[in-house]
Amino acid sequence: MNQPLSDLRVLDLSQVMAGPFACMLLGDMGADVVKVEPPGVGDQTRSAMEYRYKGTDSPGFLALNRNKRSIEIDLKNEAGLETFYALVKTADVIIENSRPGVMKRLKADYETLSAINPRLIYASISGFGQTGPWAQRPGFDLIAQAMSGIMSATGTEDGEPVKATTPIADLGSGLFVVYGILSALHGRERSGKGQYVDTSLFEAALGLSIWETTELWASGEAPRPIGTANRMSAPYQAVRSSDGHFVFGAANARLWARLCDMLGRDDLRNDPRFADNTGRMKNREALIEALEAVFATNTTAHWVEALLAAGIPAGPINGFDAATQSDHALARNMVMDVPHKVEGTYKSLGFAVKLSGTPQQVRYGAPLLGEHTREVVDSLDLPQSYDSLKEAGAFGR
Template sequence: MTNNQPLAGIRVLDVSQVMAGPFCCMLLGDMGADVIKVEPPQVGDSSRRSMGFRLKGEDSPGFLALNRNKRSIVLDLKAPADRDTFYALVKTADVVVENGRPGVADRLGIGYDTLRALNPRLIYASISGFGPGGPWATRPGYDLIAQAMSGLMSAVGIPDQEPVKNTTPVGDLGSALFAAYGILSAILARQTTGEGQLVTASLFEAALGLSIWETAEFWGTGKSPQPLGSANRMSAPYQAVEASDGWFVFAAANQKLWLALLAVIGRQDLADLPRFLDNSARVTNARELIELLRPSFRTRTAAEWVDALLAAGVPSGPILNYEQSLASEHTHARAMVQDIAHPVEGSFKALGFPVKLSATPQVVRFPPPLLDEHGTEIRHELADKGLIAEPQAA
């Protein structure tokens, strides 16, 4: 298969498990990188056995969702012979990605300083819960903990209710995106310097780094942001409301949209009230404002309101569940659902590529690998380069 994608020729060693590291490496693989997933013996990536349901094979749907466009080799990094094979791989690699707790990689003999000595051009990405330094560095890294300790959990959910987290794991997935961004930047820097570097990302810093509105509010007011439900910190009204048959969302995010909204719902009487005169006043009085608007929205169905608001230029939409969203014509028009052929599953559905490249589009070159599916193949490649002895036939 010809690979003319942007990262063709870049080799990535994925020495990570579960979500943050594997998602980062999958993104690189989707752009054409040769991603080799290095897995421990017997169980492999622990996410292979996660989740409480299966399709046909032993690997979980979660593992399948995070590991396309990779090859798998099993190496016991505590065993000298397998560690030497890993060192041989490092000499051929451009990038290593690991997401263990700080200190674990060094104890295994695969820390940054050790691998950089083998390959000075190596870009080493380390994703952890809280980063390699600071008083929280050695704490376990879980998305729930990062959301809690970054401040994010204090500002999501319904006012005066028990704390909730963002169900989408923004710490895990955000750190993966930031790590990929750092890796690509380091690849560009290497073109000038000729040397690799250490890239660090963490779940905590990702959750905090994405808290743009919340930190702006805190520094601007001196008060920690509180939960707003579906409302917005910078614009009002901008949230979910209940129609006669269910809920929908709309966003009157500026003065023009505010006046258009009032015209649609027949509440022009609110336009000249000082406490709702501009966006700043409406944000300050958002709770009172939405209570005044709620009776109007209960007079028609959600679909009727969405159609009427869109016709007036006010952003609006239904609240879809995942079944509805994945089945929508728009989702399929944007190729966000794909069927991936698999040697055990036959095929399975997966999300498509959320960013599109016009000249070098992403493709699924490899389905998520079976454990050690490519181990012999990769060892032969290393032997051909004279880096290890030719593997013996089984």
């Protein structure tokens, strides 16, 4: 089936998470993603993590690099750079996530490559962006979560600093750069010209902090950690049952009334402290204490079933094992087996967006290092043969 991005070639010059994630999403939509890797070592995530399946590449690398072809090119070698420039002429998009200035030193920056291919969309993901006083700082998800404000409002009020376990700055910047690239590609249809796309882990983390910054500007006070509670409404959080915890949300007047009816607690409904959302937020601790006294009388399974039957959103707190093995995740194809030359198959998360007419496809699993070097190079318009370029050190020695 003709996929929506099947007419595009993307060069993946990125490593680890943010850039590879973005390139994988484009590959899932049909783009021809060519992963350009340093000879001999490749993407550093190939050797990350302590776990392995059968082969030498880490499960983390496999998870972020399906639907790509891998070539080894030494960008510090003259023949390698010549090969790379020929590849750039065939490309629509380049994604890189080096520290600002690195690509310029390699003669692979936007100014250099856009002169070779004016239609090129060149996207950079860095820790803090290409400009500003923090631009040269190293970029990691942990640092971005801390410096964007996210960690200051995560966890419990009297606890130690806590980051979101899911690397939202890394993955968020990957999503934002895809948004920027697709917008730039649409603009290119009218202008005929490419452009530079610049985003960062810091901006992704800050850009996702909608409720927290709203609270700051509306109240004049920096948001504090509130555990699982919500900054805009209550009750909406995790609560204790007789055998653990569960989550539920009675976050508007209609759901609050249903909750009081279900629990048979007209006293809560009539309590002036809880008369409206403003009161329930102001007196949230007292409200949750009163509700937990009821919830502690039965199990999580009982309350989740009862709340859902009353039309009140609720759910258990699943581990990733339960979440990925759930009937719903399987029905939504959120776990799939991906073919691989060495692994046979490996498990991967499925496609989080479903397209009815041109659905995503797994055309191939994560590539071996340099697996497609000859295949890609032979397709380029180069004065030298693959063997000559190899002899000259274009693909490492």
